[in-house]
Amino acid sequence: MMGAEFVALSLTPMLIGTMAAIACALPGNFLLLRRQALIGDAISHVVLPGIVVAFLLTGTVAALPMMLGAAGAALLCVGMIEAVRRMARIEAGAAMGVVFTTLFAAGVLLLEQSDTSGVHLDVEHALYGSLESLIWLDATGWSSLLDPVALAGVPPELPRMALALAVVTLVIGLAWRPLALSTFDEGYAATLGLPVRALGLGLVMLAALAAVAAFDAVGSIIVIAMFICPPAAARMMTDRLSRQVGWSVVFATLSAVVGYTLAGYGPLWLGYNNSVSAAGMIATVSGLILGVAMAAGPCRRRAGAASAV
Numbered sequence: 001m002m003g004a005e006f007v008a009l010s011l012t013p014m015l016i017g018t019m020a021a022i023a024c025a026l027p028g029n030f031l032l033l034r035r036q037a038l039i040g041d042a043i044s045h046v047v048l049p050g051i052v053v054a055f056l057l058t059g060t061v062a063a064l065p066m067m068l069g070a071a072g073a074a075l076l077c078v079g080m081i082e083a084v085r086r087m088a089r090i091e092a093g094a095a096m097g098v099v100f101t102t103l104f105a106a107g108v109l110l111l112e113q114s115d116t117s118g119v120h121l122d123v124e125h126a127l128y129g130s131l132e133s134l135i136w137l138d139a140t141g142w143s144s145l146l147d148p149v150a151l152a153g154v155p156p157e158l159p160r161m162a163l164a165l166a167v168v169t170l171v172i173g174l175a176w177r178p179l180a181l182s183t184f185d186e187g188y189a190a191t192l193g194l195p196v197r198a199l200g201l202g203l204v205m206l207a208a209l210a211a212v213a214a215f216d217a218v219g220s221i222i223v224i225a226m227f228i229c230p231p232a233a234a235r236m237m238t239d240r241l242s243r244q245v246g247w248s249v250v251f252a253t254l255s256a257v258v259g260y261t262l263a264g265y266g267p268l269w270l271g272y273n274n275s276v277s278a279a280g281m282i283a284t285v286s287g288l289i290l291g292v293a294m295a296a297g298p299c300r301r302r303a304g305a306a307s308a309v
Helices: 003-033 039-058 063-088 092-113 123-128 142-146 157-174 176-184 186-191 196-213 215-235 241-269 278-296
Strands: none
Touching (some): 003 278, 039 215, 063 092, 157 196
């Protein structure tokens, strides 16, 4: 697919998927090294009921209400975990498992019982996203990239995802050194006077920002692959943090581009008539890349710790 057809039907979904993958992979590197990689999974479960409640209250799926709803759900989650842990006298991991699954199920039930016919928000959309539908109908070819009238018709998910990626990149860039120090040696970072708790909370907030911004494109389940697979594959390639982040961006981009292409054309190449879920295929490609890195990556059998450089 080339020219006008590619620009109109594939360019914006591919860009949105790529930016979503990178936005999740960047904080995912630090979560992975902090042994908190499943926080991405937790976020994808927790934000769903918050987003649904925000929609029910406002009637829209705008970015600000979704972020506020996700933040409210996160606060509720923290309170529920502490309550379950104290009342049931179980360890924190078990309490988190109970609360995460409960909130996620509540979000699905709310979607099923709510009237979402006026917007593109339903259970399937919440779980798997709607990347294929984010096309640029006003585009007539590559010249549309310089046409203000055509650019006004770009899917709103594109600037939203671009803004989220810019914020994530800027914050990580500005906080690189203290974030790296607190990731590799929290005790030493604390002795230097660094706000290690605030840095940890900020990292989780960045992950939540990426997850909420990517909600329309990839849904609440597939986002977990983007948080874990590209950083984990990059971890197999190098012992240096800066290079790991670079590799994760490469793998995230590769997953999005190859995954979207295979979702649309793979079945046709095999003789089938229908395409498959783009978000699901992106996650699948991410997993395959991780598998290859685990089998052939130069650092798959590392003996020491990674470098913070």
